[in-house]
Amino acid sequence: MNPALAVDARGVTKTFGSVRAVDDISVQVAAGEVYGVLGPNGAGKTTFLRMLFGLIRPDSGTIRVFGRTWDEAGVEVLDGVAGFIESPRFYPYLTGRANLAGLTLLDGGTPPGLLEEVLDVVEMSDRADQLVGGYSYGMRQRLGVAASLLREPRLLVLDEPANGLDPAGIRDMRALVKRLAGRGLTVLLSSHDMEEVEEICDNVTIMTRGTVAFHGSIAELRTRAPDPGHALATTDDDRALALGAEHPRISVTRDPEGALAVTGPPAAVSSYVGALVRADVGLLAFTPAHTPLEALFFMLTDDPTHQSLHRPDRVRVAAR
Amino acid sequence: MRRTVLSVLVALVAVVLLSSAVLARGGTSTVTRPRLERSLSATFANLYVQQSHVLGRHDLTPDSLHARAMCDKHGPDVADVGPGGDWVCLVGWDDPKQPLPPEGYGKFELNVHSNDCYTVSGPSKLTGFLTITDTAGKEVTNPVFEFDGCFDPAGDDSPTGVEFPSLLSLTSTGLTPDDQGRVGVQVSCGPGSDGCSGTMVATAAGHRLGQAPFDVAEQSTSTITFPTAVPPGAGEVSFEVTTTTGIGPTSPASIDVQESTATAGAAAPVE
Amino acid sequence: MTAVQTSADARAVEPAPAPRRRPSALAALRWEVRKLRAQRRAKAVLLVALVAPAVIVVVIHGQSRPPKDTLFGRFATENGFALSLLVLGFASQWVLPLLTSIVAGDLFASEDQHGTWKTVLTRSTSRSRLFWAKTATAVGFAALVLLVLAASTIVSSLLAVGHQPLTGLTGQTVPAADALRLVAVAWATMLPPTLAFTGVAILLSVWSRNPAVGIAAPVVLGMVMQLVGALGGVEALRPLLVTTSFESWHGLFTQPVFTGPLLDGLLVSAAWCGFTLATAFVLLRRRDITGG
Secondary structure (H helix, E strand, C coil), rough: CCCEEEEEEEEEEECCCCEEEEEEEEEEEECEEEEEEECCCCHHHHHHHHHCCCCCCCCCEEEECEEHHHHHHHHHHHHHHCCCCCCCCCCCCCHHHHHHHHHHHCCCCCCCHHHHHHHHHHHCCCCCCCCCHHCCCCHHHHHHHHHHHHCCCCCEECCCCCCCCHHHHHHHHHHHHHHHHHCCCCEEEEEECCHHHHCCCCEEEEECEEEEEEEHHHHHHHHHCCCEEEEEEEEEEHHHHHHHHHHHCCCCEEECCCCCEEECCCHHHHHHHHHHCCCCCEEEEEEEEECHHHHHHHHHHHCCCCCCHHHHHHHHHCCC | CCHHHHHHHHHHHHHHHHHHHHHHEEECCCCCCHHHHHHHHHHHHHHHHHHHHHHHCCCCHHHHHCEEEEEECCCCCCCCCCCEEEEEEEEECCCCCCCCCCCCEEEEEEEECCEEEEEEEHHHHHCCCEEEECCCCEEECCCCCCCEEECCHHHHHHCCCCCEECEEEECCCECCCCCCCCCCEEEEECCCCCCCEEEEEEEECCCEEEEEEEECCCCEEEEECCCCCCCCCCEEEEEEEEEEEEEEECEEEEEEEEECCCCCCCCCCCC | CCCHHHHHHHHHCCCCCCCCCCCCHHHHHHHHHHHHCHHHHHHHHHHHHHHHHHHHHHHCCCCCCCCCCCCCCHHCCCHHHHHHHHHHHHHHHHHHHHHHHHHHHCCHHHHHCHHHHHHHHHCCCCCHHHHHHHHHHHHHHHHHHHHHHHHHHHHHHHHHHHCCCEEECCCCCCCCCHHHHHHHHHHHCCCHHHHHHHHHHHHHHHHHHCCHHHHHHHHHHHHHHHHHHCCCCCCCCHHHHHHHHHHHHHHHCCCCCCCCCHHHHHHHHHHHHHHHHHHHHHHHHHCCCCCC
């Protein structure tokens, strides 16, 4: 039991009926880091976070939060832990302020002035006296963050915090998470957006269909990323295909929708593009298909055998 | 799916537990004859005294009335246990200023509910109708005409030993001789212990039509025929009842003979 | 969220040690009561319990033919105590189960309805504490609404009809002072069976997660129990039904007074309460909160 670990989950499994929502997951989150749990919808991220909060009881395995399990300490496991699962829900017939005041009752009280402070941080001070029933999605999300900050947490657990927000809201949420992380808070967040995780997280676990597809740092992830290729649109796609066949180190393919894609080492791709120009084939578009990490993410989460986890040389690249 | 299976299991367990509780207790009702008899006599006594106060009398107390009741549920063939609207109670009491009829009781009808409470309708001839006139001349509700009572489900269940004889009454309003000229009279034996038995002598126009024995169970009717034909021209037949069990009319009763050729006579009261 | 809060940032660069928060035993109860007071339903029910008996009293008093099919109904137009007992008999049929279910049947299921289980269960209050706080709120409300109903009925009956001596269930005359005391006690005996229905409503609220079921099903159950209790032939079942306890006050008005059914009713109601609350507690403790 490593005291420096904020979260230490080992061998956690949960089955609902015939569906294995979480299958032998192990996750370690060190104190002070920002950790991402990444995966497509249905991967088991939310189920895992619910187990961390004690909302769901795991079938097997242990989850230690700051060294304590639910069986040992009960609800005291959540000392210093705060966050929300999916979209935060409040009592619609009470105001935002009344909701937060009630939650402080359940917490055993808060330092005076903290409630107003957290409302200020999430910029909800002027809307706090409206009934929550009239709040927009973004307002409820912000109130959820305020409710979390009320607990003065050491560990903040956020389930898809940017989900459903407009671009401005997403930007603000990411900035807030970075700021809180800068204060030394441990943040565990789940997401299905690789770009978001890449931007704010130190370490990441990628989950798919209830199992772990990758553990490690963002840097490590980047080294494994394959070349995702470029999407190509020309004035003469057939000619471009023929030219591509003449360049052995690259591959030009046409997908079922008729769009072209080019993959290969950057030097060879540049020389191919030069050849296109010399052949008077007009370039209409030449854009990166995905970011490298996004490509890796899709590959990892589509790959049922998870060969990518331990054998980098067996990472599949686009077929030649 | 699991929730449904679980709920069905819980329901099954509950049913099994309840059934065993039901079976274990044997399923006897708390409504029994002795409890009704004790409760009814006490309640009637209090209300009768209340009525007497309304009427301006102050000589009666519930104890001085010595009210006593004999109850029966739906005839001799049904056990005297359980709720129902077919309970009949015979109640006797001692009121020096208002003596009871010869049989010594009034007949009360009870509707007994499963919650150990009952509603009573009393005999109007003895206890009065819906309203009575008080000493000030005002019409007030008669407390004894119709009333409610409740008894203790754990009350004394030992038999009270109160028994009243059955009352035999002649119920034919007219007699029709058969083709041989003989008549039969319908009798009804009311509730009470042991039914009605004895002999009846019929006389018509001075001639004795015979002596017929009868043995009628309580709460049932019967027809008693006489062997001798009615003499022609006799307008009515007179019956004299001698009972060995039960009580019959104390004076002879006369009933008209229905014959198309007979002269209609004044109808004699049937007691 | 773009403004930098210098005071907040300056407060701590390192994570603060985990605050040791122990909510008081009554904190969750205060919260539940606060939520109840903010909703219209509790106030509406109390208002109805205050006003409806007065209306009923006036209506019955104005009738020329009193309702004879209920105990004391035949005296209801002439005797204020009898009228309050008539209303008592009527209320115990379906009104009391409904009055308690409206709050108790909603307390748990509304969390499912609003999706707030995940909000309240991720604070520093355990599921057990929340369960007992909600149960205590339901019990307190049931007692309060019964008190309001009883007081309103007795006061309006006495004002409308008067305080004449009452004819008891053994034909005896009960003086007004004794009658008042007995009527108050009779209303008080409604509490244990009402609380049994509170337990049923709580169990259904936890099990079904649907406020409509939690509110309506106990009332239906009460009516079914009454029907079964009135049947002949199933006498052994009668003592086990909650609705039988609603009639245990009859013994207060006989001569001599008998209290056997009162004690039986208390035990049966306590058993129903215990069973329903224990089952509800276990269900809630073991539930996986997968939805809101």
